[in-house]
Amino acid sequence: MPINTLARRIPVLLAVAAPFLVCWLFIDAYVLPAHLEPHVLRLNGTWKLQEGDGVGWADPAYDDSGWGEIRFPGGYSAQGYRASRAWARKRFELPASLHGEPLLLTLGGMRSSRVTLFVNGHEVGRTDESIRGLKGEVDGLEAWRVDSRELRPGSNVIALHFEWTLPGSDGVVDARMLLGTRERLLPYYLRASDIRQFFQNGALALFAFMLVLLGMFMHRETDSSRRALQRSTFFVIAAAALYLGARTGMLPLRQSSPLTFTTLSVTVVGIVWSMMEFAQHYCLGHITRIGKVHRAVCGVFAGAFPGVQAFGPLAGLTMLYRLFALYIFVIVLYVTVLTAATLHRRERAPDRVFAAVILCMLAAGVVDLLTDLYVLQAPRLFALAMINLGLCAGMLLIADFIQLSYVNETLSAHLTRTNAELAVALARAEDAARLKSALLTERLASVSTLATGVAHEINNPMAYVTANLAFLARQLPELARSAEGNHAVNGELAELGQVAEESLEGARRVNQVVKELKLFARGGGGDERLEAVDVRAVARRSLNLALHELEQRARIIQELEDVPRVLGSESQLGQVCLNLLLNAGQAMTKEDKTRNELILRTRRREDGWVLLEISDTGCGIPPEDQRRLFDPFFTTKPAGEGMGMGLSICHGIVKRLGGEIQVESAVGKGSVFRVVLPSHAA
Structure with a gap:
């Protein structure tokens, strides 16, 4: 057997043997040496x-x-x-x-x-x-x-x-x-005499110490079941201390008087009552119906002893005590069975100690019964066994408290180490997040620079194309009027004029896309000057940028009501709207284009706030993912298709503008993203 295991078992074995050793010491003091x-x-x-x-x-x-x-x-x-x-x-x-x-x-x-x-x-x-x-x-x-x-x-x-x-x-x-x-x-x-004095004085000192400790424990305990156990333990120890004080003459009672006998009998009733309370709380965690009946029986006996002493014949006291002694024996048998069942069920070291004390009480009761019948000549040890029960109950609770304190201290130390490790991990994660954010910012800045350059390069030739197409669109109708007599030429000129008009519309659309691209490229920072922004216009421009992608996946419905302007950045709001539109489109497959719907809606709330809603009939978002939607670098897309920063950036932009983003989603039914912003007037 390992030494550490043996070291743990020795105190338990000593605690189990202690009640029997104490009784044996008293028997040894009773018997005349050979x-x-x-x-x-x-x-x-x-x-x-x-x-x-x-x-x-x-x-x-x-x-x-x-x-x-x-x-x-x-x-x-x-x-x-x-x-x-x-x-x-x-x-x-x-x-x-x-x-x-x-x-x-x-x-x-x-x-x-x-x-x-x-x-x-x-x-x-x-x-x-x-x-x-x-x-x-x-x-x-x-x-x-x-x-x-x-x-x-x-x-x-x-x-x-x-x-x-x-x-x-x-x-x-x-x-x-x-x-x-x-x-x-x-x-x-x-x-x-010395053994008597040693155990009586030592037990009284221990009882006083335990009562003080239990009072402190009950003051600090918050769990109701543990408070009930501590309360029953307190009563066991208090009753045992009162019993011992009466036996040793510490109470002002005359020797062997009826009042002394009555007082001791009532304290024995208190010990037996609290013993059952402690046993049921310790073994079962609650009081059963048997325990409630036991309370009533002990209450009857506790009232009967003073009543007989005051009004009845004095011989009735001994008869009543003998009747209660039989009841004590039954209760000890019940507690023994209850303890054995508990020991069989969970087999903890304190349970073995408690079982030893109860078994000692049972053995002492049998010895007392045989002594009363003059079958044996032995000291009556049941009173000593009840004192042992009080000491054991207090020791068990104190040991349990010490163990809990040790466990709490160990958990506290472990928690401190874990917190330190988490702090280091969090610092590393924050450093990594800052690095990724810096890379993303640099990447967005590069994209912005590229978009601005591309827009500038496209704008220059498109200016000539637009101007020339506009010139052709103006001149062709005049040529058609000058050739009114020649129907063939007139028809060709009219057809060319229609082509020129269509080409001019296409060029103007290219110019608009370039303009919106330049507006988008200007965004991304939190230091832009805020101004009154038309949310409906921003929604239209963002839809135009994503139109080609969205038309391949769903039918687009616009419900753009007139809403108040909001204080913000046109480019940043455009970035938010574009990101939400693209996410809605990616939630729907091209194969279900005829059934898919994407609704872009602006409206005014009753309290004056402005709502920008984008709803889709896509796959939806699971509840466990909804809590993390706006966390940086969280994404459900395959690797390489996104960094998980889009919604986090959108959330940051909206928060800086004093608003919020709300999400409603159901798996298999679709999602609604709602941007809520205060109006500029508000």
Whole structure:
């Protein structure tokens, strides 16, 4: 396996194993180490028990043969006892290894009772009233020093006086009823206490840190689904922090009181509610109908606990909690199935971590159930598993945020590099465009010079031809009048006069074409003097220049209405009109000449602007090409038939004159190019 792959998997494996390692650490702190067993006396087993209070019940000489029996570890209510006060006694032989040694007595698991301890009639100690909150298995371990002088080598009696503050609670003591030398038993007790303090204080610090981070995340998040996930995570952590604060006595609650039990029960309801919210948002991205029903059930239980505590019998609190514990177990099973389905569907590393936490909760619930049935002797770990869930939910969201930040940073760096590359490419493209534009301008200037020269060379001989033809056209009718008597000569002279008139019309048309060619050759620059231009006259001249090409492709229709003059350049507008006419002609084939139509139209818009429209029935322009029509060097013509600058130049000319070019086109139906210009009066 590559090292980098292994390096990525190690943190995931540690995160997956973390919930189980924490639970195992608590189990390890619960179990007495094997090397201490020979030096410790276990006091669990069968005890004598009598309900109520009596005089002298702590006296070792008191006859307890008529008392009932109870097994420790074991449940008080489960073994048929109901009184809120009771005494338990046990006779034991002190091992020789403990004679004369400083001794330590430990009791664990006293979650909902206050206990006073007597050894041979002498009070050894009582449960610590300064500890607030509801004590659990690990933090419920307490220890007292025992004076070895109070113990005899033979038979001894230990007596426990119980007082229950919450009727119906079954927790009394667990298997950690130990008597041993202080030297050997004290490290075991301190280790359990240190582990409790470390995890409780560390978890509370982490919860506070996560809540601050989540508050920052939710303030910055804009995506609604992610905000919902962050909100559910916030509630998971807040509920777990409140639960832990109540258990550790950070809240001002009296030890093992009904109010403490009610507060903790409500916080457990909050954890279970937020756990389902988080699981569904994380796995599914939304709340399902099951989630909405779960909200209602949690709301009922959250209201029922304070109601029973205020108005009902106190024993109802434990009954209600047991009912809710069954519901918790069902919810954990559902979340386990949901997580397994998610893990099967997408298999992300965070999903494995979340699945490990849920599996740990399921295992802890099973262990707690078997412990309540006295099949096992183990610490109840479900509370720890719920704290693990809060830590995991926060860590997952923070890790997700860190990953997103890393991805955003990577994308930002990539975008910066891409922008720099695009800027270089754009600069090169602009340089190439300027070069092509300069070449085109130079080429147009050459064409303009050539056209001017050709027009000048044609004008000189055409002046003689036109003048002579005009002279012939004037003289031939006079000759015909002088030869009125000779019908043959008269007919020939009339025919010659008609030929002369036709030749003169042709010469004048050549002169007009040359004149318009000279006007076209003058255009192309943006520094021409602007003047009032007759758009209709410009359209006619442009049509005359393109007439020969267009007549071979379509039937030409002119709808030239009288329009106001526009402020512009006659040559530049002629260039625009000629270019649009030629493009319209090239869009139609010669084979469909009888069906093709080209309409040249001028009209005035309602707001006074002037419209020059050129429509054709050609092939049309695809929508994806229409967006790029006026881009420089964009052309759909075959290579060598155009540079793609014609429409770009036309667009630039019209824009400089304060107008715009509009395009309407449909593939297979034709196109309409509309030049819109402000009138000179406007």
